[in-house]
Amino acid sequence: MLEEKDWDILLKRIKNGKCTPFLGSGACSEKISVIFQIANEWAEEYDYPMEDSYNLARVAQFVAVTEEDEMLPRDEICNRITELSKEVTPKYFETPDEIHGVLADLPLSVYITTTYDDLMVQALKSRGKTPIQEICRWNEYLIQRKPTPLDFDPTPEKPLVYHLHGCYKIPESLVLTEDDYLDFLAAISKDQNLLPLRIQEAFTGSSLLLIGYKVTDWDFRVLCRILDEYLEISMGRKHISVQLVPGNVSETHEEKAQKYLDRYFEDLHIQVYWHDCHEFSAELKTRWETFNRDTTKIHIKNGRSFPIKEKSGKVSILFLAADPTNESRLRLGEEFREIQEKLKLAKFRDRFTLELPQLSVRPSDTSQALLDTQPQIVHFSGHGTPTGALCFEDLAGKAHPIELDALAALFEQFSDHVNCVVLNACYAEIQAKAIAKHIKYVIGMNRAIGDKAAIAFAIGFYQALGGGRSIEDAYKFGCIQIQLHGIPEHLTPVLIKKGQS
Known part of the structure; x- marks a missing residue:
């Protein structure tokens, strides 16, 4: 659990627009839960021989190699998300514990996602905002595409949604297999300007709110490697990670995983919140509304x-x-x-x-x-x-x-x-x-x-x-x-x- 002082810092940073949410696969919710389903389906369909059939990056790597088609797993995931996205309506984001809707109500200018969906964009549009989307151009195919101009200054009314690991609308942009993650990390390390300046500023100039990650997931591990460099120059701001406990583990191993992550994040000033996204978003919504109400006073006049x-x-x-x-x-x-x-x-x-x-x-x-x-x-x-x-x-x-x-x-x-x-x-x-x-x-x-x-x-x-x-x-x-x-x-x-x- 977060302490009251941690919540107080977070809410004040949000109020001042000095907070940047990062959305992981655990934030997709039941509407687009393809990440949690497709790995096991592929493992069975393509006769995956290892025991970690839940590991999407590793199973996707196996499918790409055995089928001799690197685009096959990407296309399959994009098709699944396209179909599931048809079920998402603006009304969906009115649910009190739906994390995208809760985040869309906050006065923030930059949202970063490592998921492949565009739920954050849809949530912002449902609030009457005009989000701008951009993807990280980590491979040669993406470099050739005409980029979205990022010389504008994002605002809460016109925020930037940055797809760090790609978007389903562009299958070639997905960071999916183990090789993809390694190539992505190498590209980021090789070219310091691969990430737009506005994104680098979000890394170093605000409190980060990491939502829906597991310590065992590839997207989280690669993200930590990137953040490790940037957070060293973030002037010691406190950050928060909403961590999902790895499934199918004993209470002893669960406790060890928590201690490991607490120690890992200690030097980066990251406070860990061990709950799922629904619990966190509901508490964030309640605390944010209370925080705003507390800026007013009750005055009695004429009874x-x-x-x-x-x-x-x-x-x-x-x-x-x-x-x-x-x-x-x-x-x-x-x-x-x-x-x-x-x-x-x-x-x-x-x-x-x-x-x-x-x-x-x-x-x-x-x-x-x-x-x-x-x-x-x-x-x-x-x-x-x-x-x-x-x-x-x-x-x-x-x-x-x-x-x-x-x-x-x-x-x-x-x-x-x-x-x-x-x-x-x-x-x-x-x-x-x-x-x-x-x-x-x-x-x-x-x-x-x-x-x-x-x-x-x-x-x-x-x-x-x-x-x-x-x-x-x-x-x-x-x-x-x-x-x-x-x-x-x-x-x-x-x-x-x-x-x-």
Whole structure:
């Protein structure tokens, strides 16, 4: 078990984005459990003569040699994962102890996996994030392929998922047989630049969270050899390994294995957690939610309790966005980047905190984000219907309109601290009037508004706020910014004050 101080360090590192998860074969779960099944199946099918029929790397080596086809075991595994992946839906990642979903909820920028599946990518997409995938180019075939540009800076909204041992979509990328692992390790040792700089920085500049490994597995043994070099220069940060106890061993041998690993990891500052991934992910989820709640205090006012942020003297801005797949596409990412940039350059930038954006928001996401961040300004960007309803997303990513009274009732619950709501969506004036019964300032659109005009308004609005202007002035600056862009929609935004009909 981890001690409380270990959990405290881990949660703080996660909060600051200084944690990098590594996913091993034990994290695949029952959905894509091909690694645990196929070795024994191959051993029987190809008459494997040794006793360790559970050892996938060794059995795969045997199949490749005896069948005189190195690609045969790779193709078979890729086909299996392709079929099993069809069963995975976004709803699957809502399970409380599903490790990929739990990790996808964390504000992290880099995820590294030694599994062949893309469950981490799917989990991140289910949370409305836009992950970028890349594989380690450890052999000549992969070197010839055009790489994904890695000159961008990964963020929690656009994280990097790095497949260290390959991905099933490219069979040639799999590090599978014993020879593959040796060739992979040799390639890494020979070329220091084989791993992208951003991945090397993740090795040395953050706490590592190794999940779903066994001390006897080849992927873990090779990973340890790589980490051994990098962790020597990681400034002594503490790391955590969620270890799976080897199966079919006696309690005595199990205890010896644990002691061996504890001693092996001691110099690398790696704390071992001896539990399976379900137990760890459930505890991580619970502790993370509690950790976030502990950043708020309970304040009693008029006989009613409500949470407020610890005073920091800053104005919190929450950006919500929804772009359903069955609606015309919007440039919501660009709008957020413009807001972020304008506040970053603003004279009074230290007065504001732009919270992590909530993308592809569903109704429940909205209330959760409001509870978690306790913002003073809420900015919604997306679609609106001619009747005034705002379009959020359902579990399938399609439009889910929320009617006027429902959203107004939600904001009534946060009227103690929300001071301004910006509805950057078509026909949102109707909804704005309903919300303005409870919120001091609400901005909506009196007709359909184009992407360029919506972004221009956001630029002017947050430029003015960052320059120390009032919300009323910022609204005017937003309208002027639309004019400056030569767009004939500067009369579309409407400011409604509390109590106005």
